[in-house]
Amino acid sequence: MNRRDFLKILGLFALSPKKIYAQKNKSKEAVIVGAGIIGSSIAYELSKRGVKVTLIDKNVPGSACSGSSFSWINATYPKKPYSYNLFSQLGINAFHIIQRELSLDIKWNGSLEWSLSIEDQEKLIESVNELQSYPKYTPTSVIGYKKAKKLDPYVDFKGNENIIFSKADGAIDPKDAISKMINAIKKNGGSVLYPCEFEKIIESNDSFSKIKTSMGILKSENVIFCNGIDIDKSFNVNFLKKPRPGVIIKTKPQKSLINSVVYGPKIHAHQQTNGQIIIGEQITAPIKENSRDHLKRINRHFKNMVKGASDLNPLEILVGWRPIPKDNLPIIGRFKNKSVYVAVMHSGISLAAIVGNLVSQEIVDEVDSLLLKDFRPSRFF
Numbered sequence: 001m002n003r004r005d006f007l008k009i010l011g012l013f014a015l016s017p018k019k020i021y022a023q024k025n026k027s028k029e030a031v032i033v034g035a036g037i038i039g040s041s042i043a044y045e046l047s048k049r050g051v052k053v054t055l056i057d058k059n060v061p062g063s064a065c066s067g068s069s070f071s072w073i074n075a076t077y078p079k080k081p082y083s084y085n086l087f088s089q090l091g092i093n094a095f096h097i098i099q100r101e102l103s104l105d106i107k108w109n110g111s112l113e114w115s116l117s118i119e120d121q122e123k124l125i126e127s128v129n130e131l132q133s134y135p136k137y138t139p140t141s142v143i144g145y146k147k148a149k150k151l152d153p154y155v156d157f158k159g160n161e162n163i164i165f166s167k168a169d170g171a172i173d174p175k176d177a178i179s180k181m182i183n184a185i186k187k188n189g190g191s192v193l194y195p196c197e198f199e200k201i202i203e204s205n206d207s208f209s210k211i212k213t214s215m216g217i218l219k220s221e222n223v224i225f226c227n228g229i230d231i232d233k234s235f236n237v238n239f240l241k242k243p244r245p246g247v248i249i250k251t252k253p254q255k256s257l258i259n260s261v262v263y264g265p266k267i268h269a270h271q272q273t274n275g276q277i278i279i280g281e282q283i284t285a286p287i288k289e290n291s292r293d294h295l296k297r298i299n300r301h302f303k304n305m306v307k308g309a310s311d312l313n314p315l316e317i318l319v320g321w322r323p324i325p326k327d328n329l330p331i332i333g334r335f336k337n338k339s340v341y342v343a344v345m346h347s348g349i350s351l352a353a354i355v356g357n358l359v360s361q362e363i364v365d366e367v368d369s370l371l372l373k374d375f376r377p378s379r380f381f
């Protein structure tokens, strides 16, 4: 999707005219709970628009799910229905914009995905056909191993003729992005407090919410909860599935081996511009095993997938816990009253930039974005 289409779609869907409140002159404020990629992006966009933001985290920013993510930015076929897929496509475009603003480390070399069994390959092709039936979709084609080899010469595609090439995909360094967003928030006059834990809501109505934190009481006309897997605990609700863990290995910087995001039969990998290789696995982390077991297992798969690779030299072996909404769709919007807002989702890396953009628009302009209408928390109560 080009920039003109992106802006046209944002314009088309941006405003629900029923809900425009005239309050433009009052300077706004917001407390954002959780400095992962979602909270940081929302706080960054709000601070850009002159909102006085306070971003808090009970830990170091980026140290939870976002810091242990595979960090592939995509709008591929598992993103359905169409409203979710379109939202993800806009997510890619929104990242191009903030990449320029913040000099983010994102490699836009596309992704290559393949499977071994004929049955799985047929399923992949079916999914691509489904994706291509949408009114708009990211460029996706089926290519053979010879073409794929030109894109990623070290990867062993094992003669596969059904490789899905999604040209628009990228991969980001999320910790670097969060740190750049936080610097910009501070530059724009915002505060970032950690360790500062949200404990409970003391009082909440349409005009303001007062919350108790480990650093004292904070009162704001907007309190935005972006605290990932802890969201259910904060409100005593049942928005999320049981979080699913995944192992991520981040290697020390090394010679260039991987160009695109490569999603093979057992593992997936990409290489950042600083030379670090990031590797994840398709399986849920066997959490009974330790880091050494994870390394041994993933090392074996990696050497099988990348020709000439030596043993992995890990900088970090992480287990990340995914916040997965009950119906797999993002949860974004006001919760119970006007001063409380929630934003929690899986694929939060892919969506962070567009979520920051649209949530800040909803808060500052006091409108309802039609692009978010399928993702409201109200569907759960």
Ligand SMILES: Cc1cc2nc3c(=O)[nH]c(=O)nc-3n(C[C@H](O)[C@H](O)[C@H](O)COP(=O)(O)OP(=O)(O)OC[C@H]3O[C@@H](n4cnc5c(N)ncnc54)[C@H](O)[C@@H]3O)c2cc1C
Residues within 6 Å of the ligand: 033, 034, 035, 036, 037, 038, 039, 056, 057, 058, 059, 060, 061, 062, 063, 064, 065, 066, 067, 068, 069, 070, 071, 072, 073, 074, 196, 197, 198, 199, 226, 227, 228, 229, 230, 245, 246, 247, 248, 280, 319, 320, 321, 322, 323, 343, 344, 345, 346, 347, 348, 349, 350, 351
């Ligand atoms: C292994 C793995 C691979 C993944 N791969 C991808 C991928 O390739 N592409 C993609 O788009 N997504 C991927 N995801 C999902 C994605 O990483 C998450 O959706 C995203 O990071 C969620 O970001 P977040 O900011 O909502 O949550 P988090 O990063 O978890 O941030 C929440 C923050 O809230 C803070 N917090 C919690 N409770 C409190 C409290 N009471 N007070 C104050 N602070 C609090 C936490 O300390 C944390 O910093 C992956 C996830 C995993 C685990």
